[in-house]
Amino acid sequence: MAEPVLRTEQLTKRYDGLVAVSDLEVDVQPGEIYGFLGPNGAGKTTTLLMVLGILKPTAGRIYLWGRPLEDEPLAVKRRIGVVGEHDYIHDHVTADEYLRFFANLYGVPNPAGRIPMLLERLGLLEFQTLRARDFSRGMKQKLSLARALLHEPELLLLDEPVSGLDPHGIVTVRHLLLELNRSGVTIFISSHLLSEVEQTAHRVGIMHRGRLIRQDTIPALRGLLPSDPTLDVELQAPVPHLEVQVLKLPVVRQAHVNGRRLVVTVAAGADHRGAISQAVAAAGGVIVGMQMHEPSLEEAFLTLTDAAVERWVS
Amino acid sequence: MGLVADARAATRILAVWRTSGRPTAAMIRLELSSTLTTLAPYAVVAVAAALAAFVLQNDLHRVQEDGLLVIGDPFAVSLYGGVLLLSVYVAASAAMAVAREREHGTVELLAYGPVSAFSYQLAKFTSHVLQYAFLLVLLLGAYLLLAARTGLHLRPTALLAMALSIGPAAAATALSLLVAALVRRVRPTILSVLGLAFGAVGLQVAGDVLARLPAPEFHVNPVQVLRWAAFTGSSITQWLLPFGYVDRVLSVTLRGDLTGAFGAAVAACAYAVVVLILAAAALDRTGLRR
Secondary structure, X not given: OOOOOEEEEEEEEEEOOEEEEEEEOOEEOOOOEXXXXXXOOOOHHHHHHHHOOOOOOOEEEEEEOOEEOOOOHHHHHOOEEEXXXXXXXXXXXXXXXXXXXXXXXXXXXXXXXXXXXXXXXOOOHHHOOOEHHHOOHHHHHHHHHHHHHOOOOOEEEEEOOOOOOOHHHHHHHHXXXXXXXXXXXXXXXXXXXXXXXXXXXXXXXXXXXXXXXXXXXXXXXXXXXXXXOEEEEEEOOOOOOHHHHHHOOOOEEEEEEEOOEEEEEEOOOOOOHHHHHHHHHHOOOOEEEEEEEOOOHHHHHHHHHHHHHHHHHO | OHHHHXXXXXXXXXXXXHHHHHHHHHHHHHHHHHHXXXXXXXXXXXXXXXXXXXXXXXXXXXHHHHOOOOOOOOOHHHHHHHHHHHHHHHHHHHHXXXXXXXXXXXXXXXXXXXXXXXXXXXXXXXXXXXXXXXXXXXXXXXXXXXXXXXXXXXXXXXXXXXXXXXXXXXXHHHHXXXXXXXXXXXXXXXXXXXXXXXXXXXXXHHHHHHHHOOOOOOOOOHHHHHHHHHHHHHHHHHHHOOHXXXXXXXXXXXXXXXXXXXXXXXXXXXXXXXXXXXXXXXXXXXXXXX
């Protein structure tokens, strides 16, 4: 297995008796998108700030590309792009001036070509001479992302990267992240938006009250759920005793008919839509629509965090 | 072997430049362009030039009235006032820049990248010392105009005193950066820097005034006690605070004691270096987060 891009070893941060992060052991593999999930106050931002050397850990160590962070923090940070919790953009600077300053700071070759290219990719090119005070929150967020990408980082650390973006902006950023990842950039996304992480991340770590309660792939996390997928079937007309027919199938756990609507809970692990269609047809029904609902990461997250809370309470 | 060692040294220098030098240079450029495009520094130079014009006009008026005025250097008082004003302005400006950026969160944004607490403080320090040098050139231009207009001579020692005042101004800037790192918030930082500056100058002026007062012949003499207290306080602040170095450099230079002048300037520079290191350590310790 390759050396993790980012690895933490019993990372702990305490503030005056309050444990913000406790014995955190995270590893982010090269070329993956890692979703760092958790509710507000779970310790995600504290972890990111420790990884960036802005907060000093109370205990534990951080390794970037296999080397302790404290060895060469500045050299390492040149390889990282960051979108933080806040945008911190001075109101009087234009997008172009802002990016030009950071291009100088990182020593970006050919900023005159790189800056317009990034602004165009994020839909900000026409606003490059606009002052930041006239930017919306979403535009500032995109500008922060452009800043993080200026020096072509190998690792992107993103704290709530789509917060404040409109649906179009969310799709733009999602596509950009996936494209960057395909080109080899490792991405670490800290978020409380489970749906967003679900669509991009390969692996997910779930934080709760400063602890990493689970670190796994999304299908594996879904597999932890006790609930099976449900099929929502819309019929052309009501069919008498349909649920009795459907319940005869061994894969069906539950069936419920409400007028022209049939809701069936089936066993997880395979696609049973064909079998359900055949059973409905055999009972004389005509299907006009069918939707499968799988347990979301959100449900997995809630199940896991609730279980963790129960464990600690007991 | 020599070639390999040279190449290694060059690579190391290049690496240091990439990791620390380039970001510092970028921050210096930004700071200079943002401070020198505002009105405040030019207003301070204008006030210093107006003060000099007032003092010189007053001197000329006394010459006209009394027919004779014996004065060592006609620009001495103006120079004290001007240099002190510029030093305090630059120190307060540096402190405000750090405190404001910390309060706003910009320092944290810089720390996402290749910027350490030291390179940040070094950039603030260098840009403000350069700003001081630039404003000094403007003030010199104003003095030359006044010299030409009044016919009073601007002596070479005054020019040297101006040049050497960069050392004390650097010391004042370093101290203000230390205050900003320790205090964090904008308003208390500015009040602390101004309090230190005017406190030190006020103590010195009080000492001078008390020294000229006739001491009444009581058994326990209150003027003597106050004089002693002011002298002690002033002696301490003369070395602990950079504004004492301004006085030392100027008075020694204007007296024509060049060795003493360079010595005082070097002492001020050494003070600046030590305090700058402390300021960086303080910023690192108190944290870059707002």
